[in-house]
Amino acid sequence: MRGSDISKGHHYKIKNFTDSNIAVKLLILGFMPGSVISLIRKSPFGGAYYFEVNGNRIALRKNEAQAIVVD
Amino acid sequence: MAKKISKYKIALIGNPNSGKTSLFNSLTGMHQHVANFPGVTVDKKTGILKIDKELTVSLIDFPGTYSLYPNSDDEKVVAEILTNPNDKDYPDAVIYIIDPFDFKRQMLLLTQLQDLGLPVLVVLTMKDLASKQNIKINTKKLSEQIHSPVIFFSNKTKENIPEIKSGIKNLFKDNYKFESGYYSLNPVEKDIVEKYKDKLSFNTEYQGLLQIHHSKWLKYIPKNLKEKINDYKLSIGFNDISLQIQETLERYRIFNKKIRGIINHRKNSGKAITDKIDDIVTNKIAGPVIFFVLMLFMFQAIFSWSELPMEWLENGFTILSNYLKTNFSQNWFTGLLADGIIPGLAGVLVFIPQIFLLFLIIGIMEEVGYMSRVIFMFDDLMRKFGMNGRSMISLISGGACAVPAIMSTRTINNWKERLITIMVTPLISCSARIPVYTLLVVFAVPDNDIWIFNSRGLALMGLYSMGILMALISSLVMKYIIKTKGGSYLMISLPEYKKPIIKNIGLYVKEKVGAFVFGAGKIILLVSIALWFLASYGPPGAMDEARTQAIETGVKRNLNKVQIQNLIAAEKIEHSYIGYLGKSIEPAIKPLGFDWKIGIALITSFAAREIFVGTMATIYSVGSTEDNLKVSEQMSKDVNLQTGEKTYNSAVAWSLLIFYVFALQCMSTIAVVRKETGSWKWPLVQFLYMGGLAYFFSFLIYNFLN
Numbered sequence: 001m002r003g004s005d006i007s008k009g010h011h012y013k014i015k016n017f018t019d020s021n022i023a024v025k026l027l028i029l030g031f032m033p034g035s036v037i038s039l040i041r042k043s044p045f046g047g048a049y050y051f052e053v054n055g056n057r058i059a060l061r062k063n064e065a066q067a068i069v070v071d
Numbered sequence: 072m073a074k075k076i077s078k079y080k081i082a083l084i085g086n087p088n089s090g091k092t093s094l095f096n097s098l099t100g101m102h103q104h105v106a107n108f109p110g111v112t113v114d115k116k117t118g119i120l121k122i123d124k125e126l127t128v129s130l131i132d133f134p135g136t137y138s139l140y141p142n143s144d145d146e147k148v149v150a151e152i153l154t155n156p157n158d159k160d161y162p163d164a165v166i167y168i169i170d171p172f173d174f175k176r177q178m179l180l181l182t183q184l185q186d187l188g189l190p191v192l193v194v195l196t197m198k199d200l201a202s203k204q205n206i207k208i209n210t211k212k213l214s215e216q217i218h219s220p221v222i223f224f225s226n227k228t229k230e231n232i233p234e235i236k237s238g239i240k241n242l243f244k245d246n247y248k249f250e251s252g253y254y255s256l257n258p259v260e261k262d263i264v265e266k267y268k269d270k271l272s273f274n275t276e277y278q279g280l281l282q283i284h285h286s287k288w289l290k291y292i293p294k295n296l297k298e299k300i301n302d303y304k305l306s307i308g309f310n311d312i313s314l315q316i317q318e319t320l321e322r323y324r325i326f327n328k329k330i331r332g333i334i335n336h337r338k339n340s341g342k343a344i345t346d347k348i349d350d351i352v353t354n355k356i357a358g359p360v361i362f363f364v365l366m367l368f369m370f371q372a373i374f375s376w377s378e379l380p381m382e383w384l385e386n387g388f389t390i391l392s393n394y395l396k397t398n399f400s401q402n403w404f405t406g407l408l409a410d411g412i413i414p415g416l417a418g419v420l421v422f423i424p425q426i427f428l429l430f431l432i433i434g435i436m437e438e439v440g441y442m443s444r445v446i447f448m449f450d451d452l453m454r455k456f457g458m459n460g461r462s463m464i465s466l467i468s469g470g471a472c473a474v475p476a477i478m479s480t481r482t483i484n485n486w487k488e489r490l491i492t493i494m495v496t497p498l499i500s501c502s503a504r505i506p507v508y509t510l511l512v513v514f515a516v517p518d519n520d521i522w523i524f525n526s527r528g529l530a531l532m533g534l535y536s537m538g539i540l541m542a543l544i545s546s547l548v549m550k551y552i553i554k555t556k557g558g559s560y561l562m563i564s565l566p567e568y569k570k571p572i573i574k575n576i577g578l579y580v581k582e583k584v585g586a587f588v589f590g591a592g593k594i595i596l597l598v599s600i601a602l603w604f605l606a607s608y609g610p611p612g613a614m615d616e617a618r619t620q621a622i623e624t625g626v627k628r629n630l631n632k633v634q635i636q637n638l639i640a641a642e643k644i645e646h647s648y649i650g651y652l653g654k655s656i657e658p659a660i661k662p663l664g665f666d667w668k669i670g671i672a673l674i675t676s677f678a679a680r681e682i683f684v685g686t687m688a689t690i691y692s693v694g695s696t697e698d699n700l701k702v703s704e705q706m707s708k709d710v711n712l713q714t715g716e717k718t719y720n721s722a723v724a725w726s727l728l729i730f731y732v733f734a735l736q737c738m739s740t741i742a743v744v745r746k747e748t749g750s751w752k753w754p755l756v757q758f759l760y761m762g763g764l765a766y767f768f769s770f771l772i773y774n775f776l777n
Binding site: 020021023024025026027028029030032033040041042043044045046047048050054055056057058059060061062064 | 142315353356448561565
């Protein structure tokens, strides 16, 4: 499953990333294989995602969230 | 370290939103100096900190960055300097600022800095806020683990400043040993660093690795060396991205072990305050509604609160100008001051109250953490128009003045999105258009009510909407024309909400207002001198003739002294260079319904739009009083000599209004766009496309109404 498919209120574990160009940037922001990720909400127009990762709040675009593989 | 000069350079480095600027402000107070980093439009703030009698250090506030692998121009500046020991801004030591709410992630950059061989003092910020939320950090143990002194700082009480000072002093003690070596280079990396170690100059292996990794864009690496490195990289299979990923993962692995048990976050029962606020503020429906209501209040506040101070400033300048005229001999210099420079500067400076209020409110929104939520909410919408969530802030600022708004686009990391934002921002009606709108709307619409609304109020709203609509349409068109350069990312941290610190906001506002005054001020000064010359002098003989003519007419009509003076002024401007200029462009603007008098005002208001009103006042010999009522009275009496119809009928007024909505009638904007885009190409394109829109729609409405 991808980061863009996870449903609200559930916790997932990050497995790896599909796009290395996005992955380097996500890693810097604290998205790590093994990190716990949950979706808090989507943006009003649905194209951006508000995540909580390791207790930090971070917003990603849909394509950025798609690069995250979760369990 | 035995350095003769007692002035060390210390870099303040930290993630965005880490409280870095706040600490910088606390340490340096008002002793700050803002400039640009060489060659780029990235702000470089420096300040002086006196540690004790012997030691004074200069602090450099570096742009917020997540890592030494940069993602934006701001971050590139940091990497450019920190990888180059020969850079003149290369620091002697680093103060690394960590936001305790997001502790782990920030260890990444810390270990990178230490691997550069730089002595690091770690300052954790927001102590008070952290303890309120039960975050406990064992600073002693942390300091042992990372081999750097650690201080937990409270921005509120500032009680640890002496501790920070002595921490800085200790960094320079000869016996201070910094720990280097978190990350050990893998064989491929080692090989390439070894190969180029004579050609490059670095302090540690890791610094050498970064130079090689970034060699493509680092400015200090000569071109032929870049090519060689690149070829070698290809031959040994040095893959920039995958090696960066490996390094990052390795660092996380190392420090995750080191910091185990150091941070203790006992979560309060129930939701954190930030989450509760975000439930409402970023809600699908309530979020955008709250934002627009907030914007409505903001502009309401900007325009109503600034009314009085603006009036004072205006009157102050008029008094000053009149004082000069009555108390000093009437020579060209007095004229230049009283009729050229002072009114020109007044044109800029009267907007200070509005700019001040705008950035005060934006500063508060930024400081409390609301702005990143705005970016999150509107990013996808703005992307449809080829822009980015961050463009929202620039477009809003454009409602007050395009100059600071265009400067604020620097936070947009994608060039195309930034360029589009720059190109459309001046279409948002700025405050300099208001005096023009209010003068002309009188001729455009009769004063009556439509249901509960005043018709002129509705017309004004229509003009504003037209600007916004055209900005969106233009951005859509540009989205398909301008070529993409580089990737685009949102990836934005939504920080904990916090109470604003007044000093930070004060310094922020001071910086922005300063940028406006000096950015716009210089240009306007030059242009107003040029315009004054063109309006005060004319072809030899013509001006004197105009003068005698005016006096004759005045005597004939039995006018009093003041009236004659005004008549002279009007005749003089008609026969000045600018008068001829206005007449010479008349054929070009006639299809829009404009005569040479409007032509003159179009030219003069190029310095700043609101000068239109002042020029009209001069042309219609109202004298130098910038009284809207008097000007419009005179304008309404003006009759076309050939047709006998009124010059300012509603068709002309609408045409002129629309011209002012769309045309890029502002020298300062052109100058700032030139500076921000680095070439004359884009300001020229912008001037032409906006001019084209203005001409086309003015022509259309004039012919439709006439």
